[in-house]
Amino acid sequence: MAAARFHGLDLDIRDFAAEPGEASPSPASLARWLNEQGAVAKGMRLRWRYLVRMGNTPPVVLMFRDGSAGLMIASDPERGVVWLRDPLGGDGDTPVAVDEVRLSQVWTGDVLLVKRRRDESEADARFDxxxxxxxxxxxxxxxxxxxxxxxxxxxxxxxxxxxxxxxxxxxxxxxxxxxxxxxxxxxxxxxxxxxxxxxxxxxxxxxxxxxxxxxxxxxxxxxxxxxxxxxxxxxxxxxxxxxxxxxxxxxxxxxxxxxxxxxxxxxxxxxxxxxxxxxxxxxxxxxxxxxxxxxxxxxxxxxxxxxxxxxxxxxxxxxxxxxxxxxxxxxxxxxxxxxxxxxxxxxxxxxxxxxxxxxxxxxxxxxxxxxxxxxxxxxxxxxxxxxxxxxxxxxxxxxxxxxxxxxxxxxxxxxxxxxxxxxxxxxxxxxxxxxxxxxNQPTETKALTTGMRPVIKGALSFVNINFSYPGSTTKALKDVNFEIPAGTMLGLVGRSGSGKSTITRLLQGVSRNYLGYLRLDGVDLREINLTHLRRSFGVVLQDNFLFRGTIMDNITAGRPGLTIEDAIRAARLAGAEEFIERMPAGYDTWIEEGSTNISGGQRQRLAIARAVISDPKLMILDEATSALDPESEALVNANLKRIGKGRTMVIVSHRLSSLVDCDQIAVMDHGELVDIAPHAVLLERCEIYRTLWLQQNRHLNNTASQDVEPYGEGE
Known part of the structure; x- marks a missing residue:
């Protein structure tokens, strides 16, 4: 949105969902969406004599009859012209001068005024x-x-x-x-x-x-x-x-x-x-x-x-x-x-x-x-x-x-x-x-509506990261240091309480009061707009929640402006297409509350489809396969390589067999990073990893597993 960019707001039009029955976006629905994104927007109807006098104003969006729009960047009341620019073009495009007669042929009379919210609004004020x-x-x-x-x-x-x-x-x-x-x-x-x-x-x-x-x-x-x-x-x-x-x-x-x-x-x-x-x-x-x-x-x-x-x-x-x-x-x-x-x-x-x-x-x-x-x-x-x-x-x-x-x-x-x-x-x-x-609890409003909106590639850097949960005297993370380039598949392993899930929480911006520097593509995570950060990630948890509605609604929940073609592409990538097509209503199949009418494996694959539909450059899978049956787990793991192509993957799992193909595997213990290397290297030099691997693969090497002292139970 060019008008929003003028005020420092970088928005994604794919996040916009028109009102039911609207063939093209109306000023009212656009204003509602912009207000939700941290701007102050208002749609109104103007006559030409008022429009041409709006000289020293920020860009004004003019709504056209064919459903498109133009950006008015200047006006001259004496000459009776306004200068328009294509909102989808670049800032360097030459504006076009248009008079009343030419504009009246395409303009509906509706305009959209946009500005950045700078003062405390009713939404931020204290409830009293x-x-x-x-x-x-x-x-x-x-x-x-x-x-x-x-x-x-x-x-x-x-x-x-x-x-x-x-x-x-x-x-x-x-x-x-x-x-x-x-x-x-x-x-x-x-x-x-x-x-x-x-x-x-x-x-x-x-x-x-x-x-x-x-x-x-x-x-x-x-x-x-x-x-x-x-x-x-x-x-x-x-x-x-x-x-x-x-x-x-x-x-x-x-x-x-x-x-x-x-x-x-x-x-x-x-x-x-x-x-x-x-x-x-x-x-x-x-x-x-x-x-x-x-x-x-x-x-x-x-x-x-x-x-x-x-x-x-x-x-x-x-x-x-x-x-x-x-x-x-x-x-x-x-x-x-x-x-x-x-x-x-x-x-x-x-x-x-x-x-x-x-x-x-x-x-x-x-x-x-x-x-x-x-x-x-x-x-x-x-x-x-x-x-x-x-x-x-x-x-x-x-x-x-x-x-x-x-x-x-x-x-x-x-x-x-x-x-x-x-x-x-x-x-x-x-x-x-x-x-x-x-x-009146502290909110994330400021973090959700302000901050940088860089292009996400997926390179991660942890520098002296220390973190403690509120009320706890023990550090959940202690001096964690590592970095991975964009496009890396990273596995996280360790016992319960070792800090694996805490790392994913920091990446998602759930907890921001850590010490040290956590950088994404060289930018500190705390400087990035929280909405932009979370929409740039795809997250799949152990127990994913599906909303009551159709399969299509659930896959496109994060991006309601996407089409059925986008949903089909995401379902194919997540391995969910085959069971969706077997259902009587296909993508219009209704999912009941609690997802009682689909299996656990189907629910996980729909969650993965929901995560990949926006083509995130960084995906987090936190025990995403631990609750699945072997067949469903094998199917999801088979898709991970295909899903991870061209994006950074952070995979938390206790089943080390699902992490063998990871580029790097980080071994955590009591909040500390013990080692980080590929699977083969860790088997040779990391005692904790080797112990965990032998415990889970006794059927492959019974003799070796009997000689190793148990390290700890799974999480």
Whole structure:
């Protein structure tokens, strides 16, 4: 993308996937993709007179009717021309001057504006109440319209009370039919406008809630994806999910109770002065009752907070047990662990019930103490007003009293709601804290969107590499030094804990806090854009996860813009084509959750196809064949030479027979590199390697294996 390169972003158009049903990329789908890649992009429609005035701007992408695009790099309003360049051409290509008539024949009127994200965006900011407030305030136009509609409705709600006053004091007392008829007409007109504006405000509120809901969900999920793998490895998945779901309690509060209460406050602002005009005495009594309610809620707030936080944590524990039981249901069934899991479920459920009951009882105290004041506001004030009318202590009339009660009810509701809002705010604060425990963890966002994007060839260099896992006092890697040229097939062997998988973690950028220098083609790995690095690698693990979907979807998961021809080529390279073609639906065969409808060998070959489809220059196979049956393993190993042609291969395996053909084999022990050489050389000079080889090949040399002391079991 030429416009992205202008801002220092090197993107691969093969990563782009058009929206379903799009014959060619639309500005909206391109903007969505660019925003995901660390840019700030926006699609819009412009007229020629505005386009030609965009002189001192970065390159602007113009969308053409045939599905192609042009790059506008300059304009001249006086001459009425813009200069276009082919986005697929080089930077040195001569731009072409185009006027309005010629451009109108090919241009759709759509443009795509692109710039680099330099400041902290909503996606990077800390998840707290301030973040949510900024999110809401972005919708200034809708908020303005809702506020205007609320003010108008508040004014209209004054008139029914005034009409009641007139009906009691004038129509009934004076038996005036003409006044009654005019009142009826006035009520009908007011009702019509009130219904219309209420519907409009409800529609605006629904749009605002939907936008906030979508934005919060997208940002929260993107933050979840940006968290490093190390975080997921040390935290329970069930607790992560439970804490993440707490964010939706905050969303429900913002788009529900909070918005409703603040809308009702407009009524309070408009109606309260009218109440004081009708009867200052009763108005002060109404405010005093609501104030007592607020005071009670504030006093009980800390107690309710503590109990409610324990309830939420207990619910998260229960969610964690539920997730583990479902995720490990095969183990539960095969080992008959149902009684054990049921006992654990009973324990966490009892804990939830206990704290839920405690939270309910604690919350019941303020609710019970509030009731007398709520009753006084709704019923007691009218009795006081009746006493004032009977004793002539004020100028109150029967109609004025009735009007006050109508308006007073509208004032009391928001005041009571505001007090109760503080109680709900308490639960939201706890939920926000739990969600923040996950979403405010350090992310990989900066590493994923910044850094160098060199052309990867595959040469590796380890210089004095030392690494320790967080919380560990033992080094997982100690002064590791070696280098291999591009196109080398490297094997990694050693006992459990020797550091083999740690090396692959460093290569993938999973852990970046190592000491020393790990260079890829002469560039330190920490200086390379993390997305670019990982997409330049192909990784196959011991237990690969396939998503629920078609075989085609799984093979092209990393590059959704690729075609069926690319998928067939990758499947052929991985040795998966033969079993895919035997399936009734071929590449459209549906893979169920957990890959239950295909074998382990088939799953591994699909994982290899998924890894090689992007033609990576460096591939990592971490125990990729250890869980396969001999036939499947032989088939995968037979394809390794073909797969490794023209690319660097790093293969971790305990089965040394699968590494015999490697150019170099690195022998690891307790985090140290013991030796690195081809198979034949290691057999002669490396005692650890020779011991491992003899242990695994006793059937070839029984005599030799009996004379060798066992070195250690497999990983």
């Amino acid at each position: 109440l301030l973040w949510f407030a900024k999110m809401v305030l972005r919708e200034k136009k809708i908020l303005r319209d809702i506020a205007l509609a609320s003010v108008v409705l508040s004014i209209l709600q004054i008139f029914p009370a005034l009409i009641v006053m007139q009906v009691i004091d004038r129509v009934i007392n004076y038996h005036s039919m003409a006044t009654l008829i005019s009142m009826i007409g006035f009520v009908i007109i007011l009702s019509f406008y009130e219904i219309l504006i209420t519907y409009g405000r409800r529609e605006l509120s629904l749009v605002l809630s939907s936008r906030l809901d979508a934005r919060i969900s997208l940002h929260a999920f993107n933050r979840l994806l940006a968290l490093p793998l190390e975080f997921y490895e040390r935290e329970q998945t069930g607790e992560i999910l439970g804490r993440f779901m707490a964010i939706f309690k905050v969303r429900d509060f913002l788009t529900g109770q909070l918005m409703t209460t603040f809308l009702d406050l407009f009524t309070l602002i408009v109606v309260l002065p009218i109440l004081f005009m009708l009867s200052a005495t009763m108005a002060w009594m109404t405010l005093a009752g609501a104030g007592c309610i607020g005071l009670i809620v504030i006093l009980f707030l800390p107690i309710v907070t503590r109990v409610m936080s324990r309830q939420i944590r207990a619910e998260m524990k229960r969610s964690s047990v539920l997730y583990e039981s479902i995720a490990g249901i095969r183990t539960v069934k095969t080992l008959a662990l149902e009684p054990t899991r049921r006992e654990e479920w009973d324990r966490v459920t009892a804990d939830v019930v206990r704290w839920k009951l405690a939270a309910g009882r604690t919350a019941a105290w303020p609710q019970t103490l509030i009731m007398p004041f709520d009753t006084f506001i709704n019923r007691g004030v009218i009795l006081v007003g009746a006493y004032l009318v009977l004793t002539n202590h004020s100028n109150l009339s029967g109609g004025t009293l009735a009007g006050f009660m109508l308006l007073g009810g509208r004032v009391a509701a928001p005041l009571v709601g505001l007090a109760k809002l503080m109680e709900a705010f308490n639960e939201v604060t706890v939920s926000l804290g739990e969600a923040g425990a996950v979403l």
